[in-house]
Amino acid sequence: MLTRPSLGFGLGLRVDHYEAILAERPAVDWFEVLTENYLVPGGKPLDYLMRFRERYPLAMHGVSMSIGSSAPLDRDYLRQVKALAARVEPVWVSDHLCWTGIAGRNTHDLLPLPYTEEALAHVVARVRTVQDILGRRILLENVSSYVAFRDSHLSEWEFLSEIAVRADCLILLDVNNIYVSAINHEFKALEYLHAIPVDRVQQIHLAGHENRGTYLVDTHDHPVPDPVWELYAAAVRRFGAVSTMIERDDHIPPLAELCAELDHARALCERTLAGEGAPRAPPATRVAARAS
Amino acid sequence: MSELAGVQGDFQDYLLRGSAAIEAHVLGTVRVPVATRLGVYGDAYRARLAEALQANFPALAQLLDSEDFGTLASHYVSSHDSSFFSIRYYGHELPQFLSTHPDYTDAPLLAELARWEWSMTGAFDAADATPLTHAALAGFSPQQWPQLRFSWHPSVARIGLGWNVPQLWQALTADTERPAASVNREPVPWLLWRQQLTTYFRSLSATEARALDAARDGWPFGELCALLCDELGEAQAPVQAATLLRGWIDAGLIIGAA
Numbered sequence: 001m002l003t004r005p006s007l008g009f010g011l012g013l014r015v016d017h018y019e020a021i022l023a024e025r026p027a028v029d030w031f032e033v034l035t036e037n038y039l040v041p042g043g044k045p046l047d048y049l050m051r052f053r054e055r056y057p058l059a060m061h062g063v064s065m066s067i068g069s070s071a072p073l074d075r076d077y078l079r080q081v082k083a084l085a086a087r088v089e090p091v092w093v094s095d096h097l098c099w100t101g102i103a104g105r106n107t108h109d110l111l112p113l114p115y116t117e118e119a120l121a122h123v124v125a126r127v128r129t130v131q132d133i134l135g136r137r138i139l140l141e142n143v144s145s146y147v148a149f150r151d152s153h154l155s156e157w158e159f160l161s162e163i164a165v166r167a168d169c170l171i172l173l174d175v176n177n178i179y180v181s182a183i184n185h186e187f188k189a190l191e192y193l194h195a196i197p198v199d200r201v202q203q204i205h206l207a208g209h210e211n212r213g214t215y216l217v218d219t220h221d222h223p224v225p226d227p228v229w230e231l232y233a234a235a236v237r238r239f240g241a242v243s244t245m246i247e248r249d250d251h252i253p254p255l256a257e258l259c260a261e262l263d264h265a266r267a268l269c270e271r272t273l274a275g276e277g278a279p280r281a282p283p284a285t286r287v288a289a290r291a292s
Numbered sequence: 293m294s295e296l297a298g299v300q301g302d303f304q305d306y307l308l309r310g311s312a313a314i315e316a317h318v319l320g321t322v323r324v325p326v327a328t329r330l331g332v333y334g335d336a337y338r339a340r341l342a343e344a345l346q347a348n349f350p351a352l353a354q355l356l357d358s359e360d361f362g363t364l365a366s367h368y369v370s371s372h373d374s375s376f377f378s379i380r381y382y383g384h385e386l387p388q389f390l391s392t393h394p395d396y397t398d399a400p401l402l403a404e405l406a407r408w409e410w411s412m413t414g415a416f417d418a419a420d421a422t423p424l425t426h427a428a429l430a431g432f433s434p435q436q437w438p439q440l441r442f443s444w445h446p447s448v449a450r451i452g453l454g455w456n457v458p459q460l461w462q463a464l465t466a467d468t469e470r471p472a473a474s475v476n477r478e479p480v481p482w483l484l485w486r487q488q489l490t491t492y493f494r495s496l497s498a499t500e501a502r503a504l505d506a507a508r509d510g511w512p513f514g515e516l517c518a519l520l521c522d523e524l525g526e527a528q529a530p531v532q533a534a535t536l537l538r539g540w541i542d543a544g545l546i547i548g549a550a
Contacts, residue, residue, distance in 0.1 A: 036377060036379070037378075037380075039378055040380065041417060041419035041420075041446065042417060042420035042421075043416050043417040043420065043489060044417070044489050046417075047489055064377035068296075070294060070296045070300050099300060101374075102297070102300050102304055105304060105374065105375060107307050107308075108341065108344070108382075109307075109333060109336055109337055109340065111303060114295070114296065114317075116295065116296070118294060118295055122294075122296060146333065147318045147319070147329045149299060149317050149319070150317055150319055184324065184329075214323045214324050215323075215328070215329075215332075217332060
């Protein structure tokens with residue numbers, strides 16, 4: 001088994017909640033921080049980060065690795081990520097299975113890849129290089145998407161699973177993103193879920209989205225909706241008590257509201273496990289992700 | 293070119309330039325046609341960069357109403373791609389853009405406010421450094437003083453302003469009553485820096501500005517004294533040099549002397 005024991009239930013760390021977290025010490029098991037927010041020379045952002053680090057386990061979650069880009073890897077960026085990781089000692093480092101730009105441009109979006117053998121081999125090689133540079137195994141997250149490419153002859157779940165196995169990396173499974181893409185591309189979310197290798201899933205994201213009538217947009221600005229909770233329960237049945245967090249990027253509510261939503265996730269996970277028995281992977285056999 | 297590179301090139305050309313070549317690579321459905329699907333990305337790209345400008349220039353966004361700021365953001369985004377891994381750095385050319393774009397050259401205050409906000413952000417997250425103490429400075433012998441050169445906290449920035457931008461910025465960010473925009477008789481030198489975690493700014497006299505700029509250019513203390521001597525005369529220069537240096541040390545501007 002490849003994944004480490006569950007950290008429990010976490011939240012995405014957002015500036016709006018900095019003072020409330022320091023003052024109230026909420027019962028959140030861990031926080032996920034946005035890597036790029038702290039890739040600055042100094043000052044308050046890094047000072048706050050280290051204060052949170054003293055109080056909670058932190059995971060680093062990036063948006064600019066552009067692992068699927070046909071442009072060369074940005075080694076300066078990776079050097080900075082590695083330096084930040086050395087300072088923060090995160091439980092793990094993640095980014096997205098996507099590309100963000102080529103030719104020196106960053107679109108600041110998580111753009112989808114064609115699911116081809118060429119792209120697969122390209123991403124696998126780059127994940128290996130990144131893991132060598134960072135000296136640790138990384139997690140890749142599935143993104144929401146709105147387009148599918150004519151060239152794709154693999155499903156997204158085949159593509160993600162193959163990369164994880166061939167590159168020996170881990171998976172950050174965003175349950176909301178599976179749901180959004182399932183609606184947009186008219187596939188079965190459960191088929192996706194059941195194709196993902198259990199021993200690769202290190203973390204789960206929960207979030208909300210926006211319904212635009214004929215399609216969904218992954219806006220991360222709503223509470224987790226019922227269909228995503230249902231899919232999460234199915235994920236718990238398959239993957240067990242994986243470290244889970246709620247991600248809210250816009251219309252950020254008071255901390256207490258997110259903590260209540262997190263309590264719901266915790267209770268749902270416990271109920272699901274109680275009803276379905278123990279997770280498949282016994283914790284004793286799991287080893288740390290950082291020991292790659 | 294690989295197929296992957298071709299698809300990504302067409303996709304990026306669509307986002308950045310509105311090129312239609314990507315449509316040939318994308319599958320639509322009856323329910324959601326290709327144009328709608330691609331439009332999600334195109335709209336998100338422009339909205340995200342416009343939001344970044346608003347986040348990076350909040351006072352400017354407030355000074356302009358949302359429609360005017362939206363127009364400015366649209367102009368800027370369509371002519372400025374991002375090359376940064378962090379969106380925090382998007383907008384670094386906005387002051388220059390405002391000072392040269394014909395729609396905005398009649399309002400030079402806007403470019404100055406943008407330059408001010410960008411400088412404040414630069415001071416906010418500049419690298420940390422330990423300030424030099426008075427005690428450390430006292431360790432130099434009288435013979436060493438004329439040759440002493442100082443190194444500066446990475447947050448220290450100088451800016452000259454023709455308008456009452458800092459006063460406007462304070463009112464805009466604190467949401468207090470805004471003073472009328474007014475032009476200075478001559479540009480006022482301002483100093484921005486961070487001490488510990490707090491960002492400060494103050495205006496400088498012309499003499500202090502010249503001395504500080506010279507010191508940051510690497511002039512040794514002896515030459516700074518000579519500069520002050522030329523400006524103020526021999527009687528006042530030594531006292532003024534000591535006063536300025538004490539003030540710079542007190543504010544944490546200086547991090548080394550050698």
